[in-house]
Amino acid sequence: MNAGLNGPGRSFLRIPAGWARPRMRACLVWLILMAALLVPGLASAGEPNRAGLVVQFADGHAETICIEFEEDEITGSDLLIRSGLEAVVDPSSGLGIIVCRLEGQGCDYPAEACFCQCSGSGPCAYWNYFYREPGQDSWTYAALGALRHKARPGSVDAWVWGDGSTLPAAELTFEVVCPSPTPAATQFVTSTPQEPVPPVTAVTSAPTPEPTQTQPVEPPASLPTPTPKGPDISSYWLFGGLVLILAFAGVVVWLRTKE
Amino acid sequence: MFHTLTWVIWLVAAAVPAFTLRNPLYQVLILGASWIVYLALGRTSPVGRSWGTFVRIGVMFVAVAVVFNALSSHYGTIILFRLPQAWPIVGGPITLEAAIAGAVNGLGLLTILVVFATFNAVVDHYQLLRATPAFAFQVGTVISIAITFVPQMVLSATEIRQAQRIRGHRFRGIRDLLPLVMPLLATSLERAIQLAETMEARGFATVLHPDSLESTHRRALLAQAGLLAALLGLLAGLFLLTFVAGGTIWGLGLLILSIAGMGIVLWGQGQQVRRSRYRRVRWRSHDTLVAIACGITLAAVIAGKLATPQMMTYSPYPPNSLLPPFNPYVGAALLLLALPAVRWQVSTSESEQTTEPEGIQP
Numbered sequence: 313m314n315a316g317l318n319g320p321g322r323s324f325l326r327i328p329a330g331w332a333r334p335r336m337r338a339c340l341v342w343l344i345l346m347a348a349l350l351v352p353g354l355a356s357a358g359e360p361n362r363a364g365l366v367v368q369f370a371d372g373h374a375e376t377i378c379i380e381f382e383e384d385e386i387t388g389s390d391l392l393i394r395s396g397l398e399a400v401v402d403p404s405s406g407l408g409i410i411v412c413r414l415e416g417q418g419c420d421y422p423a424e425a426c427f428c429q430c431s432g433s434g435p436c437a438y439w440n441y442f443y444r445e446p447g448q449d450s451w452t453y454a455a456l457g458a459l460r461h462k463a464r465p466g467s468v469d470a471w472v473w474g475d476g477s478t479l480p481a482a483e484l485t486f487e488v489v490c491p492s493p494t495p496a497a498t499q500f501v502t503s504t505p506q507e508p509v510p511p512v513t514a515v516t517s518a519p520t521p522e523p524t525q526t527q528p529v530e531p532p533a534s535l536p537t538p539t540p541k542g543p544d545i546s547s548y549w550l551f552g553g554l555v556l557i558l559a560f561a562g563v564v565v566w567l568r569t570k571e
Numbered sequence: 572m573f574h575t576l577t578w579v580i581w582l583v584a585a586a587v588p589a590f591t592l593r594n595p596l597y598q599v600l601i602l603g604a605s606w607i608v609y610l611a612l613g614r615t616s617p618v619g620r621s622w623g624t625f626v627r628i629g630v631m632f633v634a635v636a637v638v639f640n641a642l643s644s645h646y647g648t649i650i651l652f653r654l655p656q657a658w659p660i661v662g663g664p665i666t667l668e669a670a671i672a673g674a675v676n677g678l679g680l681l682t683i684l685v686v687f688a689t690f691n692a693v694v695d696h697y698q699l700l701r702a703t704p705a706f707a708f709q710v711g712t713v714i715s716i717a718i719t720f721v722p723q724m725v726l727s728a729t730e731i732r733q734a735q736r737i738r739g740h741r742f743r744g745i746r747d748l749l750p751l752v753m754p755l756l757a758t759s760l761e762r763a764i765q766l767a768e769t770m771e772a773r774g775f776a777t778v779l780h781p782d783s784l785e786s787t788h789r790r791a792l793l794a795q796a797g798l799l800a801a802l803l804g805l806l807a808g809l810f811l812l813t814f815v816a817g818g819t820i821w822g823l824g825l826l827i828l829s830i831a832g833m834g835i836v837l838w839g840q841g842q843q844v845r846r847s848r849y850r851r852v853r854w855r856s857h858d859t860l861v862a863i864a865c866g867i868t869l870a871a872v873i874a875g876k877l878a879t880p881q882m883m884t885y886s887p888y889p890p891n892s893l894l895p896p897f898n899p900y901v902g903a904a905l906l907l908l909a910l911p912a913v914r915w916q917v918s919t920s921e922s923e924q925t926t927e928p929e930g931i932q933p
Contacts, residue, residue, distance in 0.1 A: 387645075387663070389645075389646055393648065393889070398890055399889075399890070400888075400890060400891070401646060401888060402886075403644040403645075403646040403647075403669065403672070403888055404644070404672060404676070404886075407643070409644075409646050420880075420881065421886060422593075422881065422884035422885060422886040422891065423880035423881040423883070423884055424880065459645055459646065459663075544896075544897075545894075547896075547897040547898070547899050548894075548897065550897070550899040550902065550903075551596055551897050551899070551902060554600060554899075554902050554903060554906055555599065555600070555603065557906065558600065558603035558604065558607065558906065558909065559603070561607050561909060561912070561913060562603065562606060562607045562610060564916075565607055565610045565611045565912055565913075565916060566610050568916060569610060569611060569614060
């Protein structure tokens with residue numbers, strides 16, 4: 313600054329500068345925050361992206377689902393949720409999710425441990441997480457959990473019940489899982505050794521953004537929430553009664569001991 | 572008052588469900604029962620004043636757990652709001668399920684804290700120390716001295732502070748504490764030396780059979796070696812059980828053997844100590860009643876765990892329902908934990924007419 317500047321001019325310059333500096337800084341921070349918020353939102357436009365999902369059970373048969381999404385990329389857990397499969401997960405570690413049970417195979421999580429077949433010595437079985445980036449030849453065992461791993465358009469995620477040594481079938485590429493460019497949810501079953509499941513394939517539905525899962529026995533509209541998990545509401549009346557008894561006893565004791 | 576053993580049984584019956592039942596409905600019932608016991612029996616004791624502090628700490632745990640879990644666990648279908656994905660750990664959807672799961676975790680901690688705070692408030696610490704098993708008598712003595720030392724030190728600190736203030740000293744900063752700390756240190760050391768002399772005069776930690784000094788030493792060495800071997804066996808058994816395939820039977824066998832060995836060693840050490848009771852607390856009918864009630868609670872919790880395991884836990888995440896399941900039998904059994912309060916209220920209202928004699932017999 314000019315050293316000759318003094319008097320009223322100096323104070324005139326100084327006061328607004330001192331007043332504005334924290335404001336400016338705050339504005340800048342807000343701008344950066346807003347930009348961080350907006351940038352992922354701006355990019356989503358155009359036709360929906362697709363990624364594949366493979367679930368391979370203990371008997372070797374696999375289900376494949378093709379899932380559409382509007383975003384640039386979604387997490388592996390979002391892929392799992394949007395597939396409509398019945399997935400029981402344990403997110404309590406705070407570092408990500410562990411899949412305990414998929415479509416009835418696995419551990420009944422809140423009641424038993426999530427790695428119920430891996431406790432103690434002996435063989436271990438759990439839901440392994442693999443992925444295949446677009447154009448990748450082989451499956452990769454995921455180093456990150458499903459909450460952190462990003463599924464990009466053209467990639468395939470796979471869940472395999474096993475001890476980590478069983479890889480998903482190599483021929484399940486993205487082109488196989490999501491064969492047609494028509495925006496439709498497809499599902500088919502491939503069978504490996506002695507599994508006489510006929511390949512049920514490609515039942516299409518209306519081009520909704522939500523992928524509808526087609527299963528031979530169940531109507532697709534029904535939500536995959538199992539009914540036995542919902543508690544009996546009538547037992548809540550009993551709980552209310554117990555709480556009332558406790559509250560009454562507490563008030564009586566409190567009044568008696570106050571004297 | 573109730574017998575010390577009764578309170579230990581109550582603690583086991585309240586702490587086992589508090590640790591194992593991860594379900595907010597049962598936790599609320601345990602909290603309520605503990606609160607009533609505290610109200611009825613714990614408010615008069617000097618330690619009872621810390622009960623409120625424990626509750627405040629527990630409520631803080633709940634708040635922290637809600638925020639932490641909601642920010643870190645991004646799983647669930649009911650999305651409250653979204654943070655940008657680019658943010659390191661907190662980025663992503665913030666779900667209601669994650670917040671609820673955090674609250675349930677915090678509630679579990681609060682329940683455990685309140686159960687132990689209630690036990691702390693209602694139990695007589697000196698009676699509890701007298702009930703230490705014979706092999707741990709030295710530890711028991713040390714703890715009882717420590718417990719009496721702290722109030723004594725607080726008392727002498729107050730005295731010294733008052734004396735210094737009369738002399739015109741003002742305590743304003745850390746530097747002003749020096750005239751408080753130095754005399755306090757001196758008094759404490761003096762008291763410790765006095766205590767050591769007193770204990771030596773009464774024969775603490777001396778040889779029990781002076782005619783056979785050699786054999787006593789050998790016996791002590793043998794006991795320590797036996798304890799070490801048993802502990803190593805325990806470790807090896809756990810290792811076999813956990814990490815070695817097909818080692819289940821060997822591991823279990825080693826575990827049982829080590830525990831038995833440890834029991835024998837400790838029992839042998841306990842035999843060395845002769846104890847006499849001066850004032851014995853009588854076990855009365857209401858102690859039996861409360862112990863039976865606690866046994867019923869414990870049995871109901873274990874039976875519920877075995878018969879309906881999915882009703883004992885709770886996970887708000889999909890595909891589970893947001894509403895926790897509830898087994899009314901276990902809930903009613905948990906209510907029995909409040910029995911000491913009710914029984915004591917009834918007995919005090921009776922004694923208002925008859926003036927019951929003290930429960931301590933000489």
